[in-house]
Amino acid sequence: MTVDDSETAAGKPPIDYGFPQWLWRRLDQYPPPGYKRAVQWRSPLRGLWLTSLLGSVLLTTLPIVIITGLLSYIAYGPQFGQAIPGGVGWLKLPTFDWPTDPAWLYRLNQGLHVGLGLIIIPIVLAKLWSVIPRLFAWPPARSIAQVLERISLLMLVGGILFEIITGVLNIQYDYIFGFSFYTAHYYGAWVFIAGFLIHIAIKIPRMWAGLRSMSMREVLHTNRTNTKPEPFEPDGLVAEHPSAPTISRRGALALVGGGALFMAVITAGQTLGGFTRKAALLLPRGRTRGDGPNDFQVNRTAWAAGISPEMTGERWRLTLTGGPLKVVLDRPALLAMPQHTAQLPIACVEGWSTTETWTGVPLAALARLAGMPNPASAFVRSVERRGAFNFATLQGSQVLHPDSLLALQVNGVDLSPDHGFPARIIVPALPGVHNTKWVGSIDFRTA
């Protein structure tokens, strides 16, 4: 007979204190003044079943958000030192060459990462609501085990809230936090991962028990007046003296699920594009710019990048290096080369994307012209003088893909200054910011 059995068998469970017993008993006996009056939980819906259900939804969605986030780090190219933050040690997936097929791979990855991250906000808030009595429970702990577990919850709860807040601010270009978004969001994710793994390992048995404690069919067939609280147990989530229900359990589930669906409807358009874009009413990338061929989403305007007409006018030249001879081309020379047209999405780390028809010179043709037909990588530099993304290194596979272009035109007309005139990179499945605009030089490399 185990301790747990005796607890359930007896009518009144004995209070179990860990070592040192006197300390935990003392703590238990002296709650803060006014605690009993101030902390009263009323909702008849809180309980292990509801928490387990919300937990199981997060258990299936959060791993997707985590993995797509870690994959995005690889897509940035840590092998070239251009994944941010650098020097993360073992805190990353094994590095591999980011694929160029399918072309929508990065679009899907970031659409899932940002989209799901936004969609689960109502579910996270509901989950926190469902367990909040435990935060204010007295005594806060009865053993060393409980103290440690509570500390680990700081990683879990702090981690997810920190990730949501920094992510949500970043996609709206609000950098009020002052620190590097990439650094904070990446390491914050690892703190969350640590807390999440601990929580899963400890709580999975409870979650299973909770899910089995009530039948979903029954919940879906129970209206408000027939909604009963889950059975009360000390140190549990169920209120000792619950009020009459103001909403049925199925109503609460519909509210949370509806909240998630609502978030999906008002954000997915920034990734899906087309007619759905306008549904993303409150997001920067739900806006349209007009109907012209260059009127698609801009990331960093020419004005913001300090691009002047002199830098991109008659005097502009493209310099190709890495081969036996330096090759210098002007725009008419590039236009005289065989042109290739490809319909490719450009997808930002922030989750938005747009698919356009690009025309220009294949990067492979430029590599051959430079005398480097099989480069291991290519270092592209913009004429933009400042800015964190005025250069990028491309993998050999990204240079040699037939649809990888030094684009001169988009949708049948010259690129606009905001989209990188006179020439920009466009590579299938490449993170948006690495499709360098206002390209000045390409160095084809053997490593």
Place this chain on the structure above:
Amino acid sequence: MRTALAGFRTVYGSHPLHLLTLIAGFALFGYVLTTIKPVTLWNPHTWWQSIIVWFAAAIIAHDLVLFPVYALLDRILLTTTREPGPSGGAAKVPVLNYVRVPALGAGLTLLVFLPGIIKQGAPTYVAATGQTQDPFLGRWLMFTAAMFAVSAACYGVRLLLAQRAKQPPR
């Protein structure tokens, strides 16, 4: 062996696996800290723009600000919408959730899209997109108006149906 396990439980308060899991998790956390380097966590020039401050503030903002505020608002709503008694047709259709649902929708969108609505970060916004944040406040207000209007319409329909059901068939 059994007694050793029982002894461990008495002292620690849970199964050894519990402790092993936590140690592994804390060790991973420690590795994260040494990799990011603690100096990165703190901004000596502007204290509130520190990673560590935002991490702590995230917890406080939810647990000790957001939750108490919405719980209190719901309490107020609950006491003010409580029906006087079984008399009157309205008693059958409590208004509570017809206020809660649009209020939650408005609150959620305000919370998530606050930067655009209050035009925070305008310079970086313009630099990135070439547009302004001007439309967002109006859009959010229209959103809110629409949600409350739909909710009011639903409530009206429910009231009518309840009243009709109360009338004896002729």
